[in-house]
Amino acid sequence: xxxxxxxxxxxxxxxxxxxxxxxxxxxxxxxxxxxxxxxxxxxxxxxxxxxxxxxxxxxxxxxxxxxxxxxxxxxxxxxxxxxxxxxxxxxxxxxxxxxxxxxxxxxxxxxxxxxxxxxxxxxxxxxxxxxxxxxxxxxxxxxxxxxx
Numbered sequence: 001x002x003x004x005x006x007x008x009x010x011x012x013x014x015x016x017x018x019x020x021x022x023x024x025x026x027x028x029x030x031x032x033x034x035x036x037x038x039x040x041x042x043x044x045x046x047x048x049x050x051x052x053x054x055x056x057x058x059x060x061x062x063x064x065x066x067x068x069x070x071x072x073x074x075x076x077x078x079x080x081x082x083x084x085x086x087x088x089x090x091x092x093x094x095x096x097x098x099x100x101x102x103x104x105x106x107x108x109x110x111x112x113x114x115x116x117x118x119x120x121x122x123x124x125x126x127x128x129x130x131x132x133x134x135x136x137x138x139x140x141x142x143x144x145x146x147x148x
Contacts, residue, residue: 037109041140044074048085051112051137055089055105062101064093064131072134082111082138091131092122098131111138 048071059066072086091098098119106114116134 037111039111039139041142043142044076044083044085044139047137047139048074048087051085051087051135054112055087055135058101058104059089059091059093062093062097062104064091064097064101066090067092067130075136076141081140083141084136084138086115086134086136088116088132088134091133092128093131094127095129098129102133105133105135112136113138 067090070088072088075084113136114133115136118132120130122128
């Protein structure tokens with residue numbers, strides 16, 4: 001009985017190894033993308049500062065006015081491979097400049113995403129909008145666990 005149980009366990013391991021081997025090509029492509037695009041380890045403060053600069057610079061270059069930016073609580077956990085900084089930004093400006101701005105901000109290749117968006121037309125001028133967005137930047141924390 002012990003030998004049969006051992007044989008069944010071994011068969012299960014072989015079957016799982018075969019499944020892993022068959023799906024390897026799917027993961028190889030993802031792993032290659034990650035090795036090419038994964039950001040270098042950094043601190044939360046450095047990533048927050050860089051994200052604030054990107055949000056402001058992209059807005060300025062698209063003719064938008066930043067009403068406010070507010071750093072949100074970061075997502076940090078020693079069990080996660082990536083941590084996130086989050087910034088809530090409020091903007092005003094022309095609708096024609098807003099969409100290219102959002103497209104530039106939302107950039108998976110840069111590990112950055114617009115995860116919340118609210119757009120309202122302004123009462124006085126329907127070509128102008130008020131926008132609230134939550135922009136999140138994923139990063140690899142520097143060694144030593146949680147970054148402050």
